[in-house]
Amino acid sequence: MFDDGRHFIRTTHEKFDIITSDPIDPWVKGCAALNTVEYYEMCKAHTQNGRLGLPWVIVGALMTYRKSWFDEVGVTKFPETWDEYRAAGKKLKTQARPMGQSLGHTFGDPVVYWYPFLWSWGGKELEADGKTVALNSKETVESVKFAVGFWNDAYDEGGLAWDDSSNNRAFLSGTCSSTNNGASIYLEAKKKPETYLTEKGTPLWKDIFHTRLPKGPAGGFIYPGPFSHMLMGYSKNQKAAKDFLRWVSSKDVFEQWFTSQQGFTLGPAAIWEEHAVWDVDPVMKPFKTLAHGGRMTGYAGPPGRPAAEAVTKYIVVDMYAKAIQGMAPEEAVKWAHDELVKIYV
Numbered sequence: 001m002f003d004d005g006r007h008f009i010r011t012t013h014e015k016f017d018i019i020t021s022d023p024i025d026p027w028v029k030g031c032a033a034l035n036t037v038e039y040y041e042m043c044k045a046h047t048q049n050g051r052l053g054l055p056w057v058i059v060g061a062l063m064t065y066r067k068s069w070f071d072e073v074g075v076t077k078f079p080e081t082w083d084e085y086r087a088a089g090k091k092l093k094t095q096a097r098p099m100g101q102s103l104g105h106t107f108g109d110p111v112v113y114w115y116p117f118l119w120s121w122g123g124k125e126l127e128a129d130g131k132t133v134a135l136n137s138k139e140t141v142e143s144v145k146f147a148v149g150f151w152n153d154a155y156d157e158g159g160l161a162w163d164d165s166s167n168n169r170a171f172l173s174g175t176c177s178s179t180n181n182g183a184s185i186y187l188e189a190k191k192k193p194e195t196y197l198t199e200k201g202t203p204l205w206k207d208i209f210h211t212r213l214p215k216g217p218a219g220g221f222i223y224p225g226p227f228s229h230m231l232m233g234y235s236k237n238q239k240a241a242k243d244f245l246r247w248v249s250s251k252d253v254f255e256q257w258f259t260s261q262q263g264f265t266l267g268p269a270a271i272w273e274e275h276a277v278w279d280v281d282p283v284m285k286p287f288k289t290l291a292h293g294g295r296m297t298g299y300a301g302p303p304g305r306p307a308a309e310a311v312t313k314y315i316v317v318d319m320y321a322k323a324i325q326g327m328a329p330e331e332a333v334k335w336a337h338d339e340l341v342k343i344y345v
Contacts, residue, residue, distance in 0.1 A: 054231070054245050055268035057258075060224040060290040061112045062210040064171065064185050065178035068198070069097055069207075078211045082120070082146065085214040089154025092177045099154045100176035102162035103321045109164045110317040111297070112223045113180040113213075118143055118316060119295055120216030125310065125340055130301030133344050135319075136337035139218070144320060144329040151324045160321060172196050172204070180213060183264045183287060210286045212293075224266075224294040263287045306343045315339045 065078065073092055079085035089099045102109040118124070122139035126132060151157070156176065159166070170176035171185050179185075189196040189205035196204040213220055231241050247253055258267055259277050263284035266272060278288045298307025310316070319336035323329045 054229045054249060056227045056229050056249075057261075057265040057268060058224045058226050058291050059182060059265050060222055060287070060294070061109070061180045061182050062222075062286055062290060063178060063213055064181045064183075064208060064210055066097075066171075066207050067209050069095075069177045078209070079214050082117075082150070082214045082216050086146075086150045086154055089150070089178070093154050097175075097177040098156040099178045100156045100162070100167045100170050101159050101179055102164065102166060103151075103160045103317060103324065104162050105314050105317070106163040108225065109162070109167060109181065110314070111311055112225065114317050114320055115223045115297060116213055116221040116295070117147070117216070117320075119221040119299060120213070120218055121146070122216075122218035124300050125298055125307070125316070126301035126344070128300045130298070130304070131344060133337060133340045134300075135316075135340055136333050140319075140333050141329055143216070144323045144332055147320050148323050148329065160325070174199060174204075183210070183262070183284060186210065186283060187262060187264060209283060212286065212290075220293065222290055222292075222294045223296070224291045226268075227265075266291055309343050310340060313339065313343075 063078070069092060070076070070078065070088060073088060073095070075084075075088045075091075079088050092098060101113050103114075104110060118140065121143035123135065123137060123143050124140075125135050127134050151159075156170065167176060167179040167181055168185050168188070171179055171181075172189060186205060186208045189203070189208060193203040193205060198204050198207055212222065229245055231238070231245065235241055248257075254267075255275075258265070258272065258275065261277075263277055263281065264287075266287065267275070273288050278285050296303035296307070297311050298304060301307070315336050319332050322335065323332040327335075
């Protein structure tokens with residue numbers, strides 16, 4: 001089943017044994033309605049007591065970039081810091097090869113990029129108590145100020161309206177030099193080597209590399225996306241569902257699926273970092289340790305329901321978008337801080 005969750009629960013009479021949640025935070029536009037007391041009460045009316053959650057995989061994003069284009073502007077080693085990355089992007093953009101990233105209201109790309117960007121400057125939504133909103137800080141303001149110049153210098157300005165597929169299309173069509181994304185761009189190009197070519201007529205996939213996001217003053221971070229299976233309490237097939245989950249999560253069966261992913265997904269435990277799949281293609285190997293240095297939304301608090309609501313309302317993403325479109329950085333940060341207060345207080 002794939003549908004608007006709130007609408008589906010309100011209108012269906014069906015019951016399900018197992019639901020796969022992808023990912024833990026409901027990122028789809030409009031899903032703020034799924035993080036209200038009313039919605040949870042409505043769900044409760046459709047369930048019986050008891051439920052089971054089982055981790056499945058982690059899906060995350062890394063920088064995907066055109067190695068030859070960076071080489072051509074004198075950047076033979078991928079930039080380690082945002083300053084270096086911005087400088088490279090400025091050179092690339094003058095050659096009609098801008099970087100690309102979404103700042104729109106779309107499923108995943110804006111969140112997995114702009115949250116780590118915020119953290120890398122020392123910004124955070126909350127204090128460790130999980131209640132005190134801490135977004136309006138010097139660190140956050142500095143990150144927004146940098147983002148404004150960075151966007152104008154290096155990025156395709158159309159990214160303000162991009163969805164999650166836009167950077168894939170731009171990269172594969174040769175109009176984007178670098179973007180934060182899962183391995184889908186590379187795997188698609190590799191799957192169709194005669195379709196996706198460089199300007200020199202060579203297979204595009206051979207010019208694509210992956211690496212972690214650049215570092216800011218506070219370090220470098222990743223936002224990994226955990227996927228889980230959920231066994232519904234109302235299911236009348238508890239034993240069969242649990243048997244299925246045991247089977248599909250057993251090492252031999254899961255390994256078949258895991259291998260088929262070619263590194264697009266990470267296993268739910270560290271043991272899968274030692275799997276032979278990571279030795280097949282060196283371009284995919286950086287995904288092996290993607291979850292290291294990961295943080296979740298709501299940092300430095302827990303990634304609970306309020307944090308998910310903030311994501312679905314795109315508060316952090318819009319903070320950067322508003323400043324890039326002309327709002328003073330200080331005002332953009334204050335606006336975002338106040339929006340978080342409405343959720344947490």
